[in-house]
Amino acid sequence: MTAKATRYLYLARHGEATADESELTENGRRQAQLLGDRLRDVPLTAVHHGPLPRAAQTARLIGDRLKDVPVRQVEAAGDYVPYVPGKEELPADAAERLLAFLEQFTAQEREEGAALAREAEERFTGPVDGTEDRHELVVTHNFLVGWLIRAALDAPPWRWLGLNHCNAALSVIRYTPGRAASVLFYNDMSHLSEDLRWTGFPPEARA
Template sequence: MAGTATRYLYLTRHGEASPVEGELTENGRRQAVLLGRRLRGVPISAIHHGPLPRADQTARLVGEQLDEVPLRVSEVAGDYVPYTPEREELPPEAADHFLRFLGLFPAEERERGEALAREALERLTGPVEGDEDRHELVVTHNFLVGWLVRAAQDAPRWRWLGLNHCNAALTVIRYAPGRPSALLFFNDMSHLPAELRWTGFPAEQRA
């Protein structure tokens, strides 16, 4: 009977994209290439990515730097609101701000997002069947990175809010059998030169 092995989940937000066309800028393309080069020494078995052009283009550029790693497009890796909290779940001082932000998204879109978020936890997290460790990359968007990081930390479901990720930065979560999930690092930009760091991140939170 097969046992279970460790899953290493590599998460990245797509490269910088044009707010008009939704496709990668020249900086975004450079970010994706540099991320792919950083991952050359990692035995990535698959690249999962969302269907939007900015995620698709990032995944393809990353994949071109690796050795025949399959690309797998998935709605689960897409851009959606993963969870909408009730007011009483939120810190009182932040509730108005967060609820106003979430109100920008139609109710049916938020409901669909919650279903996809549950599926993401089922498909992308936890140890894997078999005897070999698995390394997978997910090229996605800010919301899903926050959702998976807060789950790895056993934080309340609303706590994906306020977690921000830079374009083409790298986060890694380890899911080992019989152990709690471990956030190995978050929002790491060491593969990017200074001029390509912090894009997509709120200016007031930049280091």
Template structure:
């Protein structure tokens, strides 16, 4: 008998603005998380997955406080790590030095363990779901994993997670339909739920635009 598959809707967000020591959220970060929770109130989420670091856990808790009984689960693959370290010959020649310097600026253990965690994250969070019912899940994570999963959904080169930056508490949604159709990125770095003073935190200043 052929297995039945349904669509997965994966909601991704970077944690709210963190304190300088990254031990939790700033007042701005807490407000960002609360507003995202309000935006998601009418989404039929089945679960919230979040990384183990305090800034992600606090964000997930504040989002969950605005939802009705959605269970939250701590998950190491939703954590903060380098998902892939490219080789020089994979990169555009004019930006290879810049990109490699950036990646190698992170601790060696984050780079060594990251690819396995990224692979587990893809296995856990992406692709269609078995059974007849669509599934909506939220992952509260960090900048790099969101870039990695967007890159994968677009079938882009592995190094292209670099440069896909996420604002604090912005929303990205990827749709994974049943087999035979490709994923779709429905939203990317969407800040519609945040008022102007709460937008663009966590984003490189040179990449910000006004609207």
């Protein structure tokens, strides 16, 4: 039997981006640097990021604060819709609003997103082969963070909707052999100064 060890998956949304999403704002760059400082003493084996500029730039800035940790682009860490539910899956009082939101995505985008979500789960979740624990960071987007948190909690597939993650906030999931996945914390911003918190989050839900 192949030995299995614990995986610690660190999930971060990219830093605050400009209106055209072509790069980070000054706040976004500072958010990424502060997140890198927080992770400096974590024994990360890799930083994975999606292909869009705001995620790639965030990952590079984090990587600059780390020591000899490879930074790698992975398409499955990108920005896409992981799952589109049928109306019958959704709470009756929220179904129309949620389906209206999802209508903006084409059939091709939905199909490609579902395939990438499966790839992300296969690549980033679950215990790892071997005897050494693994710590990995994925710099991604709001939708994938919600999808992987939902999966760790065994929530229904549609429940990625409504899980919002702030820019450069941190979530950590632990996958231990023989045990259910454990969300150690979610959307943590303690490494960010007060003026850099809550960006990218719906204004009505800010604390």
